[in-house]
Amino acid sequence: MVKPKTKKICIVVSSLGAGGAERSSAILSEMLFDLGYDIHIVSVLNKIDYPFKGTLLNLGVLKDEDDSILGRLKRLKVFKNYLKKHHFDYVIDSRTRIGLFKEFLISNFIYNPKKTIYCVRSYNTDGYINPNRFFGDRLYSSAHRIIAVSNGISVKLKKKYGFKNLTVINNPIVINNVSVMSEVDVKNKFILFFGRLDDSIKNISLLLQAYAESKIFQKEIKLIILGAGKDKDLLLNKSEILRLNNSVSFLEYKSNPYGWVKEAVFTVLTSRYEGFPRTLIESLALGTPVISVDCQSGPNEIIVDEHNGLLVENHNIKALAQAMDRLVEDKELYLRCKANAKSSVAHLSMKTIGLQWKAILN
Known part of the structure; x- marks a missing residue:
């Protein structure tokens, strides 16, 4: 043959x-x-x-x-x-x-x-x-x-x-056990954004504004922004204006962010538009719930609202802040989203x- x-x-x-x-x-x-x-x-x-x-x-x-x-x-x-x-x-x-x-x-x-x-x-x-x-x-x-x-x-x-x-x-999705072994040196609970610091696409300004309006930063749940890009200084300045210096940490780009993703309470995506965002599917694959704005395209094909995360109206600071509070304060909702995370992206x-x-x- x-x-x-x-x-x-x-x-x-x-x-x-x-x-x-x-x-x-x-x-x-x-x-x-x-x-x-x-x-x-x-x-x-x-x-x-x-x-x-x-x-x-x-x-x-x-x-x-x-x-x-x-x-x-x-x-x-x-x-x-x-x-x-x-x-x-x-x-x-x-x-x-x-x-x-x-x-x-x-x-x-x-x-x-x-x-x-x-x-x-x-x-x-x-x-x-x-x-x-x-x-x-x-x-x-x-x-x-x-x-x-x-x-x-x-x-x-x-x-x-x-x-x-x-x-x-x-x-x-491809994440192996070795990928999640990176050390995470943070004592407080934290939520996470990881990706390119390009505000014209990722709209991290929206994330900072919503975080400032939420109750979770008053509960000493930190926001960690993991990545590099042209708008880092702009975002640092915005964080300072919002008086978030003690609550928001900007960490350098990591080719292996998965240890941080796994330890996060949840991850957040606030993009103006996407494709089929890796940040969401990789978070869910690691058992970490997600909150995302309903931008075009991808999030509404990945997130089942209140099943594996929360999907909120884009460009709505108040709605995003409320979603952050809900996922922290509503333990039943949080545990349901966490329990369903991995199976929701098995396909x-x-x-x-x-x-x-x-x-x-x-």
């Missing part, structure tokens, strides 16, 4: 560091590698923080050396030659895709559309699909598949572009999500 040929898959990423989308791409490489595919990863930027599996082509090293127009053309040539050399069965493009001319070149002259799968990992779809309906359709409608990480994203793309090659595959296991990818690739 002839053994079937191992399929070669190339995953193209913006980077492998500093964000949930990038983390999901790294996990995708591990998942497909473990399923027996020959995995190659091409990174546009020289930022490799997350563990991955497969062979890495780091175009970011060339970018650091020369980011002129000539340097960019050189990188495109290196990329094209790499794809040509390896004869990949599929290319999975997980990058943000901005710039009509550049993406026209890539989709038409570097990729083979019938062997290309495009991922859309945020409700801000303009970063992945050209906002012009004509150009968006021209660039992506002939692709093998467009993978949306949430139903909300899929509905938006179908309505705007009429794509018929859409499939929804959620982000999977997002690597095995289950891996089978969905396998169906696309085979």
Whole structure:
């Protein structure tokens, strides 16, 4: 009996560091590698923080050396030659895709559309699909598949572009026992935000305002903000204005935040928009209840209100403050959400999500 040929898959990423989308791409490489595919990863930027599996082509090293127009053309040539050399069965493009001319070149002259799968990992779809309906359709409608990480994203793309090659595959969860062994040096109880400190997306200002209005900070339950980003100084200043200096701690970015997540009373998400947020599914997988604003998209596909957490109206400071108080003061509610947390995301296991990818690739 002839053994079937191992399929070669190339995953193209913006980077492998500093964000949930990038983390999901790294996990995708591990998942497909473990399923027996020959995995190659091409990174546009020289930022490799997350563990991955497969062979890495780091175009970011060339970018650091020369980011002129000539340097960019050189990188495109290196990329094209790499794809040509390896004869990949599929290319999975997980990058943000901005710039009509550049993406026209890539989709038409570097990729083979019938062997290309495009991922859309945020409700801000303009970063992945050209906002012009004509150009968006021209660039992506002939692709093998467009993978949306949430139903909300899929509905938006179908309505705007009429794509018929859409499939929804959620982000999977991968947390092992070693991941949660990091030490947590906090004596008080605390609630947690972990993620990128970009207030234009994550709206951490809303979290600070709601925390200041809640009763929980008067009960000496601290707020820990874990992460790095361009708005750290702005948020530190806002915390000072709200007189939260003794109650809010800003800790540095950690590639392994799971010890903190597991020890938190609950975690909080206040984003203006999302994709299928890893912070929520990873918290629940560790048995930690969640509170999230009902932003587009993801939270209302993950949280069953009062079952595994609380879902509140977005941009509503009072509603968020009340939700924080409820989850602390209502012991029955809290214990119910905690008891249901892990089982509520069991369908997002690597095995289950891996089978969905396998169906696309085979």
